[in-house]
Amino acid sequence: MSSDIEIAQQAKLAPIEQIAEKLGIPQDTIELYGKYKAKIALSENEKSSLGKLILVTSINPTPAGEGKTTVSIGLADGLNQLHKNAVLALREPSLGPVMGLKGGATGGGHSQVLPMEDINLHFTGDIHAITTTNNALSALIDNHIHQGNELGIDPQQVIWKRSLDLNDRELRHTVVGLGNKAQGVPREEGFDITVASEIMAVLCLASDLMDLKARLAKIVIGYTYQNEPVTVRDLQVEGALALLLKDAIKPNLVQTLEQTPAFIHGGPFANIAHGCNSVTATKTALRLGDYAVTEAGFGADLGAEKFLDLKVPNLGKAPDVVVMVATVRALKMHGGLAIDQLANENLAALEKGFANLKKHIKNMQNYGMPVVVAINEFAADRESEFALLQELCRKEGVTAVRSSAWENGGVGAQELASTVVDVIAEKKADYQRLYLNRLPLEDKIKKIAQTIYGARDVSFEKKAKKQLKDFKELGWDQLPICIAKTQYSLSDDANLLGAPRDFDLTVREIMPKMGAGFLVVLTGNVLTMPGLPKRPAALDMDVDAAGNASGLF
Template sequence: MKSDIEIAQSIKLKPIQQIAEKIQLSEDNLELYGKYKAKIDLSTLKNTKKLGKLILVTAINPTPAGEGKSTVSIGLADGLNQLNKRAVIALREPSLGPVMGIKGGAAGGGYAQVLPMEDINLHFTGDMHAITAANNALSALIDNHIHQGNELGIDPRRIIWKRVVDLNDRALRQVVIGLGGPVQGVPREDGFDITVASEIMAILCLATDIHDLKKRLSRILIGYTYQREPITVGDLKIEGALTLLLKDAIKPNLVQTIEGTPAIVHGGPFANIAHGCNSVLATQTALQLGDYVVTEAGFGADLGAEKFLDIKVPNLEKAPDAVVIVATIRALKMHGGVAKDQLASENVAAVQAGFANLQRHVQNIQRYGIPAVVAINEFVTDTEAEFQMLENLCQEVGVKIERASVWANGGIGGKDLAQAVVDTIDETPSDYHRLYDDSLSIEEKARTIVTKIYGAKDIAFGPKAQTQLKTFAQEGWNNLPICMAKTQYSFSDNPSLLGAPTDFIVTIREFVPKLGAGFIVALTGDVMTMPGLPKSPAALNMDVDENGQAIGLF
């Protein structure tokens, strides 16, 4: 059996100009990055009311290896093209953290991949590096301002802006900078987040044009003065310089699937520590160029889909016409109480027990007024009896279910799923409405998410969070939506509490205001904004041959 990278390297790619022609883009609309990658010029975005149908792909709470959401998204779009529908994909860019850590890349898998997968999973068109550079330029300018006299009176103890690097590096979570004497700067505590958790990543993914990007950057809260007054990038007058560093990164990237479906891959915030959606510009571009647009949001529907629907949609001004919820038999068995080393064995009762997790996700999507379809990402260990049980359970709750064998069969393996999604869109118009109103307080919005989406009994606030609630209300930040930072493995803030738990309390220990992005991050549990590497990271299997070909990526 070929590995993902072996399959990818066996495919003869089409020149990117040919892919662009499928969606009426000329070479004048492109900025080429070699033969098979291009950036789409922002002037391509047209002022048109005719938009394609939007399909959001999400998932149940995943296992550590993920449930193949990106793979199903890609296979679904290829399946739509098998039905002679003009489909375009809008996906997130991978981060080097999971690529070299445990989860692998985010370019799909098997015969449902976006290509060139080595480039996409590594440095791609440099967007991640540009975001890292802009983030760290801001850090350098903050510390230089303090060193050069601190005209604004910034309190070094109350700087909330952190440096970033696009790797999992736990040793950088908390650091002390400026040591070594007066010429080295002013010593203070600092820390690093992973690049995908940077507010600049969120801003890039929510900005609608260069002007909006600059406005959002100017609103970034970097800390407080000695008098505890907020200090922003606009106070430092450096939003222009940061925008300059991002002038190319803001342009969406065009690539292709194995079957030649146009794919716009742009932006990559994690959904467990950020808002988990690709860029508004990428999705808008896809909607204007395709009849059906397949996009995805990170991790389970309790994280990525909730944030897509409550944070991204108001900026995108277009709600999904249908939501596909990806599940696997193995994950349902895990939610039904089966140990990881027993997931390959048939266990129909565990599938039945684990269905509670999937059912809650289906109900949550329906709460937004959007029709849902369940996609079962097939594995060779699945049995017919297990699938029959799952099919019966889905029929009982009135949701369509289709198997997807896209990893093994590409678009043909996603054709039935594609037809089910098209039928659902035709039969059941979306009637989208947000979960909460912006006029609610931060506390009320957070409580709505944890009780309505997670199924929690209530919410609790730690001492720091309680103080922040009062401060944020005084500053006028109550109208911002909430971006929950929470484990992806459970509806709760406890990763070991699987299935569809009830009677639990979610505790918010701290809030982080992201005024440029336009939301408040709520930190729960022990979720980290700088992940660590596992004992045996994927990087140990990576290499390059004498011809410069990548080895060991997946």
Template sequence: MKSDIEIAQEIELKPIQEIAKKVHLSEDALELYGKYKAKIDTKQLTNDADLGKLVLVTAINPTPAGEGKSTISIGLADGLNQINKNAVIALREPSLGPVMGVKGGATGGGYAQVLPMEDINLHFTGDMHAITTANNALSALIDNHIHQGNQLNIDPRRLIWKRVVDLNDRALRQVVVGLGGPLQGVPREDGFDITVASEIMAVLCLATDIHNLKERLSHILIGYTYQREPVTVGDLKVEGALALLLKDAIKPNLVQTIEGTPAIVHGGPFANIAHGCNSVIATKTALILGDYVVTEAGFGADLGAEKFLDIKVPNLGKAPDAVVIVATIRALKMHGGVAKSELATENVEAVVKGFANLQRHIQNLQQYGLPVVVAINEFVTDTEAEFLQLEALCQEEDVTIRRASVWANGGLGGKALAEAVVEAIETKEANYHRLYDDSLSIEEKVQTIVSKIYGGKAVSFGAKAQTQLKRFAQHGWDKLPVCMAKTQYSFSDNPALLGAPVDFTVTIREFVPKLGAGFIVALTGDVMTMPGLPKQPAALNMDIDENGRATGLF
């Protein structure tokens, strides 16, 4: 069996100008990065054009058995083009953390990939590096301000801004900077997050243009004064410099699928510690260019889709016309209690039990007033009895289910799913409404998410979180939406609770105000903003030969 990279390297890529012509993008709108990548100058687009139909792809809670959300997203877009729909895909950019770690890249798999996968999974067009540089430039400017007299009276003990690096590096979670005497700065505790957890990533992904980017950057909270008053980037007067570093990164990237479907890949916040969606600019660009746009939100629907619908959509100004929930029979059996080593054995009873996880995601998304289609990413170990049972269960929820063999068959394997999605859009009206109103308190918003999306019975706020709630209300920050930082593996904050647990309590240990992004992050459990590498990181399998040909990239 060929690996993803072997399949990708056998494909003869089309010049990116050919891909642009498919969606009537002029060469004046392209900024070329070699033959097969380009940035799009969105100023060249017609902003008053009719927008296409938006399809959001999400999934059940991920398991080690795999779900293949990105693969289905890409195969669905190819499938829509197979049935003569003008489809464009909008995806997140991969982070080097999971690429070099354990999760893998974000370019799909098999014959449903975006290309050139090696470039996209590594440095691509430099967006991640630009965000890293802007983030760390701000850190340097903060420390310099304190060293040079500290006119803003910043309390170094109350700085919340951290440095970042686009790698999983647990040794950098907590550090001390400024050691070595007066000329080296003021000693203080600091730490590193992974780049995709930086608020600058969230700001870039929610900004609508360069003006809005600068405005959002100016609102970023960096810490507090000795009198506990908030200090922002605007107080430092460096939002212009940060925006300058991001002048190219804000432009969306155009690439292609194996079948030549235009793919816009831009922005990449994690969904368990950030809002998990590609940029507003990328999605809006795709909606201008395509009649159907397939986009995805990270991890399970309890994380990425909830944040897409409650945080991104109000900034995008366009709600999905349909939602696809990706699952595999293997993963449902794991949610039903089957060990990974036993997944190849037919077990209809486990499918029924594991369906509880899928069922809750279906019902959650129906709360938003959106048509739902279930996509089963096919595996050779699936049996007809298992699928027929799953189909019957979906029918009871009044939801269409389709199998997709896009990994093996590309767009042809996604045609049935594409037809079902088009039918859902044409026959079922989307009546989108948010889960909560911004006028609610932070506590009420968290409780709403926990009860209506997670199925929990209560929320416990730790001592630090309770203190923060009072201060945030005094500053008027309590009217911002909430971005939950939670394990992706469970509806609860306990990754071991699979399926559809009930009667659990979610504990909020602290909040992080992201005023530039425009939301409050609620930290649960032991979710960390700097992941670590596994015992056998994927990097051990990677190499490059004397001809520059990469190996081991999945």
């Protein structure tokens, strides 16, 4: 059986100009990055009406695998095989998980976006530009303090962190400015992974370059000795930061194995950020296709909730349908089965684990979203298990459709594509946000925890309690909420699988992200700088004398 990279390397790609032409994009508005990658001028964002929006999400991820991106790509290919003019809009992969444990974000098998090596590595340099912009701000902050500190910034209250697009646990807590006076002002510091940076969130939510610059200006970098917030506007560097991002904000155009157009742009994690690709990429896909297929990171409790409560108000368009990806294997694991037992038929574990999928379905229906369940097939799955899962979904009022996109590409997702088209035509979405921004900050956090996660209550640690009070005084309590928690469970405890009950969500800190326009609520032991596993994926990677990659999935 060929690996993902072998399948990708054997594929015949169309010149990217042909993909752009298929979408009606004029040649003089694309910027080529080699033969098979291009950036699209944002002016292309301003024409024609919007198509139908399909949001792909999933159950809570497990080591058994769910394949959300694979299903998304297969669905778009399947729609185009049905002559439905579909366009993909996905996130860019981060080098952290690519070289760590999770892997890349270009799909798998015969349902991939190409060129997969480029996309999974440096691509068009967007994430590097975000890293540089983030760290330029850090350098400017420390230089301001060193050069006389006109703004009276308290070095011990600088909340802006440096970033790196790698999993590096050694950088979670650092000290900078060591040495003599000429080396800077010593203070504690830390690094976030780039995809958790507010710069990433700002780029993904900005509507254009000027909106990007305005959002950058609002970023809070720390506080003065009098506990007054200090912003990028106070430092007068928003222009320089926007300049570093002037190309990165443009959506990237690539293609699938079946030459479906795909915009791959922006890559915030859903467990520590808002988990959606850029507004500019999604809107471009909506304007150039009759159907735009996009996905939100991790499970529906994180990615989909944030898509619906944070991205939709910025996008100005709600999904017409939600596709919920699940696998028999993962649901049996949520039902208590060990990973080495997943190949065995176990209907009892499947039915027990269905509680996780059921909760996510109910959550999406609470937003007024029609739901279709996509069962991503694995070779060891049994017909009896498929039948049970489809019957359980039917009892919840949703259709569950099998997808073999990994093995068969768009052909394997045609039934799913047809079902999605029918549901959009027959069931009108009635989108409604989970909460109003004017609700008290504590109530908004509890609303998400109790409604989406199923928590009994929310517990606020001492630091978070003080921030609730401080943020209300600053007027920040009117912002929406981005909860950072483990992706593996509906709770903030990664070990609680299925649909746990009678748990309390623990909030330890609240971070202002004024440029992004939300508050990040840190819960449990979630980390904004991951670490590498005992055996990272990087150990299997190599390149030959001709520059051909191997071991990249």
